[in-house]
Amino acid sequence: MPLAVGHDRRRRSRAGAFAALAGAFAIVLGLGITGWYVIGNQASCGGDEIVLEVAVAPELVGAINALAEDFDEEEHEVDGRCVTTEVRGEDPDNVTYGITNTGPTTGDTESDVWIPDSSLWVNLVQREASEAAINDTGTPVAHSPLILAQPGGAAEDNETEPIENLVPTDAPAAESGRDVRVIDPLRSASGLATLAMISSTIDDQAEDQPELTAALQALQRGAMPNEETAFDTLGAGDDPPPLMVLSEQAAWRYNTEHGGSAHVSYPKGGSHTLDYPYLIRGEDPVVSRAAEEFRAWVTSSESRAVVRKNGFRSPDGAADTDVLTPEAGFQEEAPENLPTPSDDTIAELTQSWNRMKLDTRLLTILDVSGSMAQPVPGTDMNRMEVTTKASGEGLTLFPETSKLGQWEFSTDLDGDTDHRELTPIRELGETVDGQTHREVMTENLESLEPSNGDTGLYNTILAAYREMSRTYEADRVNAILMLTDGQDDTDDGISKNELLSALEEESSKDKPIPVITIAFGPSIDPEPLEEIADATGGGAYTTEDPTEIGDIFLKAFSLRLQGQGEDAGQD
Structure with a gap:
């Protein structure tokens, strides 16, 4: 019996050992299979992730974020590495100026993918920084x-x-x-x-x-x-x-x-x-392939529905009328799309806007010589009245922040000086003694009368040029505007050649001060005024028709669109 018992124990022990061995083998086998699955999965989409940084126009972030979450869950891979996304909102102008270094920027403007709101920014980048590595895939993500x-x-x-x-x-x-x-x-x-x-x-x-x-x-x-x-x-x-x-x-x-x-x-x-173009930045081929994977995802037919739910049209022009509702005036059919302007056009427009945005510092000089009492043919006004009308209408073109001043000139108005200050140069909105500067200037115009003096034109232009140079303000367009009958006839003044020589000697590219003249009268010799304009980058205009006053002022100030200190055509 003992032997039998011992034999039975050995059999049970052997059976237990085999069972334990089998269990251990199963565990090891299970671990091996599990380990193979995990390792195999990591081998197909593991290692270092490719993190795709996506900079998006802020209003599109909600739609792109939703699409990016689904994209990440799908575990897309490039070269066996999972692609994940990091989406952030970034103002398109900020990225543009960060690439081109043509304007102020804030924060980090780098990314692997850039989706601005318009191809207009792409045009600016390609013009100003052609060496920048930007691949325009030609694929819009949304339309608006x-x-x-x-x-x-x-x-x-x-x-x-x-x-x-x-x-x-x-x-x-x-x-x-x-x-x-x-x-x-x-x-x-x-x-x-x-x-x-x-x-x-x-x-x-x-x-x-x-x-x-x-x-x-x-x-x-x-x-x-x-x-x-x-x-x-x-x-x-x-x-x-x-x-x-x-x-x-x-x-x-x-x-x-x-x-x-x-x-x-x-x-x-x-x-x-x-048009929200999809742009790939950088030259890393792996990152570029990852960016192409994401591009295909966000431009798929399924993704378009998400875009439309966020208030956009899909690139085919389709809208979700439950979002863009007729009650608010939205129409189901997309309007005709006007062509995108060229990069040259965009650059010129931004330069023009910048020049016009730069506020004005203008000294206006009004001729009050005796000849200004002569009538203007075809009108019931004399030259003085036409001049003050021109100046008054011109005053309406300036915002409250513009700085303007007034002189009058003839001969010997202030001792032996041919000019006299009516108002110092101040902001039009500034209040002095209960009146705005604009109101004071308007009253001065209404009260001007011709004097009995001659026309000290050249003396006055040189004095004005030197005063504007002395008080130059670099953050403004500094200019001189003279309204006159255009003939220098004083015996005590400098000559035209002396004036031109002085202007040439004293002018500076760093401090451009264009002299703009508007002259009235049938016997005006425009040549001296045009020479002065050429010497200063200004303009010379003549008219006998008061109805042309508004257009003349616009022509004069369109010089700002052509650039300070550059040659400008005269009429």
Whole structure:
């Protein structure tokens, strides 16, 4: 029995050992299989991840984030490495100026993928930094046409005039046209596209620059620094309400996220469309392939529905009418898309905007010599009255922040000095003794009378040039505007050649001071005035028709679009 018992124990022990061995083998086998699965999975999509940094126009972040989360869950791989995404909102202008070094930037502007709101920024990058590694895939992620937005009830029709017809292109610009507001074109594709639409209707010949000048002045008066300001303005309850140039998506977002009730209308003849291009930055081929994987994902038919849910149209122009509702004025069919302007056009428009944006410091000099009492043929005014009318209308073209001053001139007005100061150069909005500077200047114009003196033209121009040089302000456009009958006839003054020599010797490219003259009268010799204009980068204009006054002022100040200190054509 003991033997039997011992044998049985050995059998049970052996069986237990085999069972334990089998169990251990199963565990090891299971671990091996599991380990093979994990290791195998890591081998196919493991190791170092490829982290794709995606910079997106802020309004598109919600849609791209949602698509990126699904993309990451799918575990896409390139060269056996998983691709994951990091999406962040980045203002397109910030990235553009970071690449080109042509403007101020904040934060990190680097990324592997860039989706700005418009190809306009791509044009600027390609022009200003052609060496930058940017691959335009030619694939738009979303579309959003520009529209005109007003508070609900202000816009009765779903269609209006072309945007360019709503912005005044004549003078005085302050008294004509609708109040059209844009976001600063240097910071906004919608603002930049608005300039392009207006510019496309104006020939780029020199004689048409005054129309562009008037349009830029009209837009700059109400230009808003950013979208937040635009939204605040839209809800301010102004009467009459301004027309805001926004994208469809911005108007939808204002209504849904800001509790607004904006109503949209579509310009006749089509509009520019923000196209949200998909751009790949850098030259790493692995990262580029990862970026192509993400591009295919965000532009798929399934992804388009997500884009439309966020207030955009898909690139085929389709809209979700439950999002862009007819009640708010949105139309189901996309408006005709106007072509994207060239990079040269965009660069010229941004330069023009910058020049016009730079505020003015202007010394206006008015001729009060005896000859200014002579009548202007075909009118019931004398030269003095025509001159003060011209100056008064010109005054309306300047914003409150412009600095202006007034002199009058003849001969021996102040002892043996041919000129006399009427008002010092101050901001038009500055108040002195209960009156704004603009009001004081207007009163001076209304009270001017011709004197009995001669015309000390050359003495006065040189004195004015030296005064403006001495007090030059680099953050403004410094200029001299003289209104005169154009003939220097004093016996005690310097000669024309002496004046030109002094101007040549004392002028500086670092301190350009264009001299602009507007002359009235049938016997004007324009040549001396034109020579003075050539010497200073200014302009010389003559007329006998008071109705041309507004156009002349716009021509004079269109010099700013041609650049300070550059040669400018004269009439």
